[in-house]
Amino acid sequence: MTLRLDSLGQRYGEQVVLHDIDLTVPDGQLLCVVGPSGCGKSTLLRTVAGLQPAYEGSVSIDGTPVTGVPDQLAVVFQDYGRSLFPWLTVRDNVALPLRRRGLPRAERREQAERILERVGLEGAGRRHPWQLSGGMQQRVAIARALVCRPSLLLMDEPFGSLDAQTREDLEDLLLEVHRSDGATIVFVTHDIDESVYVGDRVVVLSPGPASHPVLDLPVTLPTKRDQITTRGLPEFVALRAQVGRAVRGPVASD
Amino acid sequence: MRRLRRPKRHQELWLGLLGVLLAFGICEAVGRAGVVRRSYLPPASEVVARAVQLAGDGAFMDGVGATVKAWALGLGLSVAIAVPLGLLLGSVPLVDSAVRVIVEFLRPLPSVALIPLVSLLLGTGIRTEVALITYACVWPVLFNTIYGLGETDPLAKDTLRAFGFGRLSVLLRVELPGTAPFIAAGIRISASVALILAVATELLSGFGQGLGIFIAQAGLATDGTRDVLAGVVWAGALGLVINGVLVWGERRLFPWTPERQTERQAGRGWVRAGAPGAGAAEADAVRSGAGSEPGSDASGPEAPGTGSGSGVVR
Ligand SMILES: Nc1ncnc2c1ncn2[C@@H]1O[C@H](COP(=O)(O)OP(=O)(O)OP(=O)(O)O)[C@@H](O)[C@H]1O
Numbered sequence: 001m002t003l004r005l006d007s008l009g010q011r012y013g014e015q016v017v018l019h020d021i022d023l024t025v026p027d028g029q030l031l032c033v034v035g036p037s038g039c040g041k042s043t044l045l046r047t048v049a050g051l052q053p054a055y056e057g058s059v060s061i062d063g064t065p066v067t068g069v070p071d072q073l074a075v076v077f078q079d080y081g082r083s084l085f086p087w088l089t090v091r092d093n094v095a096l097p098l099r100r101r102g103l104p105r106a107e108r109r110e111q112a113e114r115i116l117e118r119v120g121l122e123g124a125g126r127r128h129p130w131q132l133s134g135g136m137q138q139r140v141a142i143a144r145a146l147v148c149r150p151s152l153l154l155m156d157e158p159f160g161s162l163d164a165q166t167r168e169d170l171e172d173l174l175l176e177v178h179r180s181d182g183a184t185i186v187f188v189t190h191d192i193d194e195s196v197y198v199g200d201r202v203v204v205l206s207p208g209p210a211s212h213p214v215l216d217l218p219v220t221l222p223t224k225r226d227q228i229t230t231r232g233l234p235e236f237v238a239l240r241a242q243v244g245r246a247v248r249g250p251v252a253s254d
Numbered sequence: 255m256r257r258l259r260r261p262k263r264h265q266e267l268w269l270g271l272l273g274v275l276l277a278f279g280i281c282e283a284v285g286r287a288g289v290v291r292r293s294y295l296p297p298a299s300e301v302v303a304r305a306v307q308l309a310g311d312g313a314f315m316d317g318v319g320a321t322v323k324a325w326a327l328g329l330g331l332s333v334a335i336a337v338p339l340g341l342l343l344g345s346v347p348l349v350d351s352a353v354r355v356i357v358e359f360l361r362p363l364p365s366v367a368l369i370p371l372v373s374l375l376l377g378t379g380i381r382t383e384v385a386l387i388t389y390a391c392v393w394p395v396l397f398n399t400i401y402g403l404g405e406t407d408p409l410a411k412d413t414l415r416a417f418g419f420g421r422l423s424v425l426l427r428v429e430l431p432g433t434a435p436f437i438a439a440g441i442r443i444s445a446s447v448a449l450i451l452a453v454a455t456e457l458l459s460g461f462g463q464g465l466g467i468f469i470a471q472a473g474l475a476t477d478g479t480r481d482v483l484a485g486v487v488w489a490g491a492l493g494l495v496i497n498g499v500l501v502w503g504e505r506r507l508f509p510w511t512p513e514r515q516t517e518r519q520a521g522r523g524w525v526r527a528g529a530p531g532a533g534a535a536e537a538d539a540v541r542s543g544a545g546s547e548p549g550s551d552a553s554g555p556e557a558p559g560t561g562s563g564s565g566v567v568r
């Protein structure tokens with residue numbers, strides 16, 4: 001799915017959050033969005049997801065303007081804990097999106113268990129979200145987004161609560177899924193290293209209000225990435241510095 | 255709000271037991287000391303013995319069965335009306351504004367004051383009883399349902415929408431389960447109200463079968479005080495059991511509510527109040543439940559220990 005934002009603006013009441021954003025995400029690209037806290041990254045994702053109508057400009061998918069929630073969409077919300085349903089088991093939470101596919105129950109459960117295993121939660125399927133740690137809950141939310149093999153995947157700081165090791169594992173899982181399924185992905189993160197490691201492209205948003213892209217950087221690293229070697233490449237270091245400077249803003253750059 | 259340190263569960267049990275024993279002892283002493291005539295106020299032990307004896311009395315138990323049947327029918331009917339209505343009012347603002355006035359008009363009408371009117375219309379049988387119970391019980395369930403809907407986490411709804419589910423799915427899969435603990439709290443409050451209404455209607459109509467009838471008729475007999483009090487003990491015990499079962503059910507069904515979570519963190523599996531942060535909802539529902547009972551100022555204390563006291567105050 002090709003995602004296109006045309007002079008998109010968004011506001012809450014009088015407060016302008018996003019202003020004049022033009023961005024085209026080609027089919028199958030993994031775009032990382034970086035920006036200071038409160039600049040409007042979550043708002044951007046909510047707008048793309050059709051949960052919030054655009055105030056100015058438009059969002060379109062494959063040329064059709066987005067008016068409601070697009071088909072084949074999956075979202076990992078920043079507030080993952082609140083987005084899981086406490087009355088459902090972990091497995092049923094994950095299997096929920098499959099209901100829209102009309103799959104039989106047994107099949108849904110099997111797929112849910114399979115994806116849970118891939119995020120490192122084998123055996124947690126029968127528990128309830130409130131019985132899990134924050135990091136485990138976050139992985140449940142990720143599993144739920146991946147289970148239906150979306151064509152458009154929006155992830156809002158999906159690895160924020162994970163320890164370094166699990167985080168790296170899930171970054172690699174995401175890359176693997178991206179390579180096999182070819183979804184268009186918008187991935188919001190605070191972590192500059194992560195944005196360069198995971199992304200095909202990194203967009204840096206300016207601090208709010210009226211946030212807009214200040215850097216649009218293609219990541220020219222080999223597609224086959226590896227936690228140790230890729231992060232050691234001089235090119236990786238250079239890209240990271242470039243993103244870092246853009247995030248700091250012109251004043252603090254040295 | 256009530257962050258006052260509560261005593262530990264086992265302490266609570268002992269304190270409760272102590273209170274009961276103390277009250278029992280006082281009643282016993284007053285009864286035996288001859289302060290009042292023995293036939294006016296028999297000692298507590300005699301009352302309890304009579305209450306136990308009544309369990310073997312077929313006619314009396316049929317009466318209790320009739321009261322419980324009316325209670326269950328009325329409560330069931332009110333839930334069947336109030337939950338869908340609450341979902342409708344809570345999710346369609348237009349309907350809400352249209353119906354609000356009617357609701358606000360009906361709500362303060364004291365159901366006990368309606369007993370004579372409804373008896374005229376429907377006779378003195380179970381139909382009147384059930385109609386009145388239903389009327390009184392609709393309010394707590396209705397208002398808790400509406401309140402619970404308003405409390406639904408918008409992110410939970412957005413999550414479902416983001417996965418392509420429509421309005422109806424959001425209602426059934428998120429709003430309804432999310433509201434269920436509030437509805438349950440409303441039902442628990444209504445269960446007490448229903449018992450009050452069942453006994454009160456029987457008391458006032460004085461015909462047919464039921465616990466209230468038993469109490470009313472005992473009140474007419476000479477030296478009937480012991481039977482009256484034994485009947486009251488039965489009513490209280492019924493209320494206690496019903497409330498206990500409902501609280502237990504809420505714990506089993508809704509382990510995720512904030513209150514349960516804090517309990518777990520505090521290492522307490524078992525505290526009294528049953529609702530999910532429903533302090534406000536419950537208080538409100540109680541107010542409305544109680545508000546629909548001002549006429550019961552007379553009858554409220556008359557149908558004591560129906561558990562409403564305990565169900566309401568927390
Ligand atoms: N529902 C809302 N109502 C009013 N203002 C809001 C609302 N949600 C967000 N905002 C404001 O919009 C701005 C952007 O919020 P947003 O959550 O999109 O930022 P963010 O980039 O995701 O931040 P973070 O990195 O901390 O998650 C903030 O200044 C915030 O105060």
Ligand SMILES: [Mg+2]
Binds near residue numbers: 042078
């Ligand atoms: Mg955010």
